[in-house]
Amino acid sequence: MKPQHLLELVLLAALWGGSFLFMRYAAPAFGAVALIWLRVAIASLCLAPLLLLRGQGAVLREHAGAIAVMGVFNSALPFVLIAWATLSITAGLASILNATVPIFAALIGAVWLGDKLGPSRALGLAVGFGGVLMLAADKADFKPGGSGWAIVAMLVATFSYGFAANLTKRRLAGVPALVNAAGSQIISAIVLAPLAYWFWPGQIPGGMAWLAVLVLGVGCTALAYLLFFRLVTHVGASRTVTVTFLIPLFGVLWGSVFLGEALKAGMLAGGAVVVLGTALATGVVKLPARR
Secondary structure, three states, X not given: OOHHHHHHHHHHHHHHHHHHHHHHHHHHHHOHHHHHHHHHHHHHHHHHHHHHHOOOHHHHHHOHHHHHHHHHHHHHHHHHHHHHHOOXXXXXXXXXXXXXXXXXXXXXXXXXXXXXXXXXXXXXXXXHHHHHHHHHHOOOOOOOOOOHHHHHHHHHHHXXXXXXXXXXXXXXXXXXXXXXXXXXXXXXXXXXXXXXXXXXXXXXXXXXXXXXXXXXXXXHHXXXXXXXXXXXXXXXXXXXXXHHHHHHHHHHHHHHHHHOOOOOHXXXXXXXXXXXXXXXXXXXXXXXXXX
């Protein structure tokens, strides 16, 4: 990987890791639904003109049905669940739990698409879920005001991402990446618009909350998608997916620096186990071959 592409990979991880920071900051002011509608609407305004400039509008219309389903499960639903979860858990913990996406993608692919799970990937699933249990052991409190349901929401969100990844593989293989990115944001904005109107905050949020939303939409969504698909084109999907291991580092870092979130040994240990499980499940790390 060239130094330029490595720099882009780190920047992508910093942007996606920062999304948890901005959701954690802005969700109390806007509420989860209104915040995410603004996020996807802003991203749509950034990506749609680029889609039209490249003449790919017809491709979007041709695959509108599958892209609509993918958009709901890849953006609208998980974004709202994650934003709601950050009302109760730290940005660092949310970013660590988000690292389970490849684990769910591998599991769903094995059950739905018949993808084979070798010993390394099967071990990765077990190790990854073990890490989740470690994280939830002292965090999952289902009493009023507890974080138990927030952790459940994060896992449902990552399951949704995993389903969307396999749906894209099955139904949208060969569709230009920009079409999938722009289409998913446009569909999400349309689907969430009525709910955003219903759940719009009664009090207008302050300027810093609006700035957080703007950065979330432009930087952490539109720009991040462009960087992601640029990397897929230049270095391949298998290398680009390693961004999964960097996102928790930035999520924990930004939460600690800007929100003063405490770093506990148990969370770091559980996060390390989740990342190891993800590395095995994605094939980045493999068990030694038998002779």
